[in-house]
């Protein structure tokens with residue numbers, strides 16, 4: 001059978017946005033997926049889960065026809081019967097219209113997230129939302145806290161090009177596990193180590209696969225990274241490692257910062273973080289004495305009630321040492337703000353009515369169960385149109401989410417590739433294309449490429465793209481916007497033109513446009529993105545979010561976390577696993593085989609006190625509920641810490657519900673954000 005290699009782009013919710021070289025077999029199927037060697041961030045490397053994408057693309061459980069539920073909610077495929085596309089779209093349009101007539105337009109809530117990161121297929125649902133004046137969605141489940149923290153200091157969502165890691169003498173991976181979740185970082189770390197003898201420091205509550213490779217691993221208690229960062233800065237000032245010339249020129253208030261940090265010494269931080277003073281001082285000296293130090297800022301430590309303040313504190317470090325000024329120095333959190341794309345056409349921003357209410361996606365459980373505050377004192381949500389996400393498993397407070405979806409008066413349409421837990425609760429399920437079957441354009445969080453990905457195989461079965469479904473519904477609902485009459489490629493083309501970028505015809509042949517800024521801009525030597533062009537040590541939290549009252553202006557430890565009590569002494573981190581990406585890939589054979597079973601990593605001393613052995617069943621819980629896992633003895637963390645990597649399908653758990661049963665939907669400070677790693681729990685023998 002004919003085999004050719006075609007270019008594509010990984011669409012998954014991962015900063016790497018890898019450039020792909022896909023084996024296409026006979027024009028219809030795919031074989032092995034490799035990283036594109038010529039794309040200088042990907043450098044030929046992709047993660048194992050995408051290398052075996054054929055397992056997902058050609059999975060026997062892919063949805064292939066529109067379905068109407070005729071049985072009980074939650075049962076799965078057996079509760080559905082196939083219908084035609086016209087029947088399905090007519091019914092969805094009619095039910096959305098009925099909901100709007102009964103409770104008002106805001107009772108319809110289009111709900112989406114990052115199952116694909118392609119801008120057209122992900123964000124096009126907003127065009128329908130705005131054209132119809134349905135409820136808006138506050139996208140808080142991933143980066144609300146980290147964005148807030150980064151913007152407080154730097155002022156714009158970009159940082160030093162990830163490829164410069166290879167030019168660094170010290171790489172600090174703070175709050176991330178790229179060896180498992182973002183493999184390309186390690187490619188550039190390996191180059192720096194090989195070519196420059198660079199050091200690698202990892203800061204993470206447990207000894208991850210990345211920490212295993214590090215020269216130094218610090219494991220603070222979850223929610224205490226801000227204290228660690230402050231003590232490091234205290235040492236930098238005290239021991240002459242602060243670059244006062246740099247700070248005088250590029251920062252707002254170095255004297256104020258130094259005075260503020262005078263009491264934040266390593267002994268203070270040791271009490272909060274659970275680290276030894278020596279560890280803190282040792283890291284501070286290493287960081288302070290290395291000019292080309294590069295912090296790869298992860299998301300993990302931002303998923304906490306104080307997460308924005310924590311990330312802000314860490315972002316201050318290179319501004320104290322002046323590392324931003326050197327090649328291979330500085331920091332990167334995300335480059336998603338690097339390319340200024342005009343999204344008016346894709347998202348229908350010209351139809352946005354700012355008086356429509358905004359509902360917090362992380363609080364979907366509270367929203368669907370009628371919490372007045374979560375509903376903004378508005379009408380109930382009585383119809384959901386869902387694309388690209390599986391809130392039954394990924395949203396916090398799963399018990400409440402499940403209760404909301406169980407409502408008999410709630411209409412739900414899910415457009416998906418598989419019969420997810422959320423799809424199983426829907427009234428109508430529509431089969432969705434994968435990235436290999438539709439056109440889209442992709443930004444990268446970790447690099448500077450804007451990449452065009454074209455369809456490389458025909459749609460599976462009767463699958464339709466998100467864009468096609470949104471346009472089909474728009475026609476039936478009478479939604480008016482020129483974007484509904486365009487193909488995905490026409491939308492991309494027009495968006496590129498109005499953004500002042502090369503259009504599709506003039507785009508690089510391989511689909512990869514490198515938008516890397518000049519050195520001075522990339523390193524903020526021509527100014528940070530605040531009005532005074534300085535890095536801000538004094539955060540203007542009131543300008544970032546309404547819940548600022550408990551956030552101090554200078555970096556600090558903010559003691560608002562769920563720090564436990566005698567009833568709930570353990571701190572749970574619900575971390576990502578290597579082989580799943582949220583719930584994507586948690587149904588492919590190789591991912592399931594590698595991950596084994598839902599497992600809690602528990603310190604051996606804690607295990608002993610519970611009278612448990614390695615491999616025993618353990619019940620883990622708090623006031624939101626409890627579930628059973630298998631315990632694995634693991635010494636690579638503090639004794640109070642418990643790690644559960646996921647996200648597993650609900651059916652993998654004895655009682656049919658996963659780890660987000662225990663996580664809180666409390667909004668992080670100052671403008672919301674899910675606090676997945678800020679949970680206290682008890683453990684008991686099961």
Ligand code: SF4
Pocket residue numbers: 010011012014015016017018046047048050051181182183184581
């Ligand atoms: S590393 Fe991330 S971007 Fe690259 S192939 Fe894997 S999931 Fe996709």
